[in-house]
Amino acid sequence: MxxxxxxxxxxxxxxxxxxxxxxxxxxxxxxxxxxxxxxxxNVLRHYKAICDLVDGDVSAEVIATDFEGMIREGEELxxxxxxxxxxIPMIKEGIKALKYFSxxxxxxxxxxxxxxxxxLLAAKAxxxxxxxxxxxxxxxxxxxxxxxxQIRVIxxxxxxxxxxxxxxxxxxxxxxxxxxIGADVMTGPLSAILALxxxxxxxxxxxxxxxxxxxxxx
Numbered sequence: 001m002x003x004x005x006x007x008x009x010x011x012x013x014x015x016x017x018x019x020x021x022x023x024x025x026x027x028x029x030x031x032x033x034x035x036x037x038x039x040x041x042n043v044l045r046h047y048k049a050i051c052d053l054v055d056g057d058v059s060a061e062v063i064a065t066d067f068e069g070m071i072r073e074g075e076e077l078x079x080x081x082x083x084x085x086x087x088i089p090m091i092k093e094g095i096k097a098l099k100y101f102s103x104x105x106x107x108x109x110x111x112x113x114x115x116x117x118x119x120l121l122a123a124k125a126x127x128x129x130x131x132x133x134x135x136x137x138x139x140x141x142x143x144x145x146x147x148x149x150q151i152r153v154i155x156x157x158x159x160x161x162x163x164x165x166x167x168x169x170x171x172x173x174x175x176x177x178x179x180x181i182g183a184d185v186m187t188g189p190l191s192a193i194l195a196l197x198x199x200x201x202x203x204x205x206x207x208x209x210x211x212x213x214x215x216x217x218x
Contacts, residue, residue, distance in 0.1 A: 004025060047081075088108055099126060123160040123162040
């Protein structure tokens, strides 16, 4: 499973990249705003800075919700760097945009997916990635993992190339469950990735080893 980090924070991206397990980055307008980045030129420069930091795909989201606007913004984003994946919302005009970009070899990420039907439409339109938001489904008492499982079965049934990008990952259990089901990618905060390192028996075992080593060298 690929690990993407869901942030616009360059320091967090660099830390994940230095860890050696990072495969890509996802961002959105909310994450850009969280970093105090506003204005079209500043946003485009920041996307380029992210691309310069990482080796894998970088999802960059369009703001427009009409077909022409999404095409215009998406083409401008795609010109920034070969790593850019144009992030398109799951709406009627978005499906049209996915098909347009797919026919022109531009990578896409269909975002705000909350049902298997939506994921099926995105795959048929040629999306590179589809992003079911598991954490937000959990927030409304729907098991987000059930959706990942449904999409996996459907995509395997018809051998769709679209990759399942589990989004809105909140904690390490989400990551493990997605890996068990067979999500192609997960995207989450740095904290969720680093939490995979933690286990009390690892900590206590290391403490014992170090204590024994210190005694043997007295």
